[in-house]
Amino acid sequence: MMRDLLSIRDLERSDVERILERAASFAEVGRREIKKVPALRGRTIVSLFYEASTRTSSSFELAAKRLSADLVSVKASGSSVEKGESLKDTIATLSAYGPEAIVIRSPEAGAANLVARWTDAAVVNAGDGKHEHPSQALLDVYALRERLGELDGRSIWIVGDVLHSRVARSGILAFRMMGAEVTVCGPPTLIPRGIESALGCRVADSLDGLGDADVVYALRMQRERMRESFVPSIREYARAFQINERRLSPRQLVMHPGPVNRGIELSGEVIDGDRSLIVGQVEAGLVVRMAILYELLAGEPRDARDGAASLEPPTQIGEPA
Numbered sequence: 427m428m429r430d431l432l433s434i435r436d437l438e439r440s441d442v443e444r445i446l447e448r449a450a451s452f453a454e455v456g457r458r459e460i461k462k463v464p465a466l467r468g469r470t471i472v473s474l475f476y477e478a479s480t481r482t483s484s485s486f487e488l489a490a491k492r493l494s495a496d497l498v499s500v501k502a503s504g505s506s507v508e509k510g511e512s513l514k515d516t517i518a519t520l521s522a523y524g525p526e527a528i529v530i531r532s533p534e535a536g537a538a539n540l541v542a543r544w545t546d547a548a549v550v551n552a553g554d555g556k557h558e559h560p561s562q563a564l565l566d567v568y569a570l571r572e573r574l575g576e577l578d579g580r581s582i583w584i585v586g587d588v589l590h591s592r593v594a595r596s597g598i599l600a601f602r603m604m605g606a607e608v609t610v611c612g613p614p615t616l617i618p619r620g621i622e623s624a625l626g627c628r629v630a631d632s633l634d635g636l637g638d639a640d641v642v643y644a645l646r647m648q649r650e651r652m653r654e655s656f657v658p659s660i661r662e663y664a665r666a667f668q669i670n671e672r673r674l675s676p677r678q679l680v681m682h683p684g685p686v687n688r689g690i691e692l693s694g695e696v697i698d699g700d701r702s703l704i705v706g707q708v709e710a711g712l713v714v715r716m717a718i719l720y721e722l723l724a725g726e727p728r729d730a731r732d733g734a735a736s737l738e739p740p741t742q743i744g745e746p747a
Contacts, residue, residue: 428721430542430549434560434599442603446568448717449710455492456713466495469723470525474516475552476502476532481684481708482552482562486529489715495723498523513537514544521545526723530554548722553592562683563596565714567604569706570641573679578605581638583630585667586645586691589616589656593683594645598625609639612667615656632666636673643681644669644691664690671695679703 428436455463471490475483483499490497500520502508507516513532520528527548530538535555542549553559570577582601588594588610598608598621608627610617622629636642647663657663669680670693680696681703688694696702 428548428725430538430551431560431718431722432538432542432549432551433558434563434596434603437560437603439603442564442567442600445564445714445717445721446571448720449568449713452492452713452716452720455716462492462494464494465720466490466493466526466723468496469527470496470498470523471719472520472523472525472528472547473497473499474520474528474530475500476507476530476537477553479531479552481711482531482559485708485711486550486552486561486715486719489712489719492712493716493719495526495719498525513540517541517544521547527719550718550722555592556590556595557592558596559592559683560596560600561711561715561718562593563600564718565707565710566597566643566681566683567600568714569681569703569710570679571604572706572710573703574640576605577601580606580640581609582606582641582643583609583611583636583639584627584643584645585611585633585636585669587616587647587656588612588621588645589618590648591645595625597643598627602626609635611636612645613657613663633673637675639678641679641681642669642674646683646685647687647690660690667691668693669696671699674701676701681707683707 428441455461473483473487487497487499525547527550528541528545529550529552530541531552532538532554535557537554538549538551551558551560567577574580584594584597594610601608609630610621610627611630611633614631617629621627668691678701680692680701682692684704686692686697688697697704
């Protein structure tokens with residue numbers, strides 16, 4: 427059983443299969459009149475978000491409630507963080523309440539790894555800087571398998587701002603683990619140097635080969651993380667890399683982690699069309715996060731924390747190519 431969920435690298439394919447099977451069993455709970463099970467009754471879960479979030483924070487919170495856990499939700503805005511309290515002191519304060527799990531999102535890479543050193547609670551990385559977002563990768567695999575079945579031999583193109591994307595890093599690892607071939611595509615300024623050897627994907631600097639893809643995963647242009655100009659203009663970026671009907675064949679599926687910059691990385695007709703899995707990704711987020719919390723708190727006994735591989739610092743894969 428997992429001690430924490432900090433990175434996709436902490437998992438084997440058998441772990442992913444087990445989590446997704448559990449998620450599928452929880453999907454039935456959502457169809458009941460009373461959408462709740464007592465699996466984590468009496469357990470306390472802390473949700474600690476240092477960044478704005480709609481999908482991830484709400485799905486983790488709803489997942490905890492559907493499992494009957496007691497939930498403490500803390501946002502950086504309005505908390506002691508605004509008074510200058512450090513992350514370590516915040517974790518010490520929250521750990522005094524005896525939580526069984528802490529779900530943390532932070533703008534800093536490695537924050538979740540540090541939290542795992544400072545608390546006895548299980549830690550879930552809900553996104554740390556440009557490092558990883560493992561629960562997003564798991565829900566993406568779940569949503570894709572619901573539509574395609576097994577991913578072995580499938581071709582997945584990840585298009586856009588790979589440089590600033592923790593979703594891309596976890597997604598590449600998870601898709602490859604499940605047997606898919608992954609290509610990343612975007613302007614050279616938004617592709618990290620060395621990503622081929624670090625994560626085992628291919629790199630393309632244009633959409634010319636997009637027709638080979640079974641799945642096109644568009645990434646949001648994270649302009650809030652850009653301290654310099656990475657593309658000549660948003661209009662130029664959209665002209666070269668926007669995923670629209672003209673560039674897709676009828677068999678291809680489209681994904682996006684949200685929120686979408688409508689008309690930039692995806693055209694409106696693709697977002698609203700039948701090939702879009704965006705709503706399915708959001709639905710998958712709830713059941714997969716229920717499965718993650720269940721796995722951490724109600725599965726087999728955990729490994730000892732000392733010496734756990736999950737405490738290794740995040741892998742750095744370089745600056746833009």
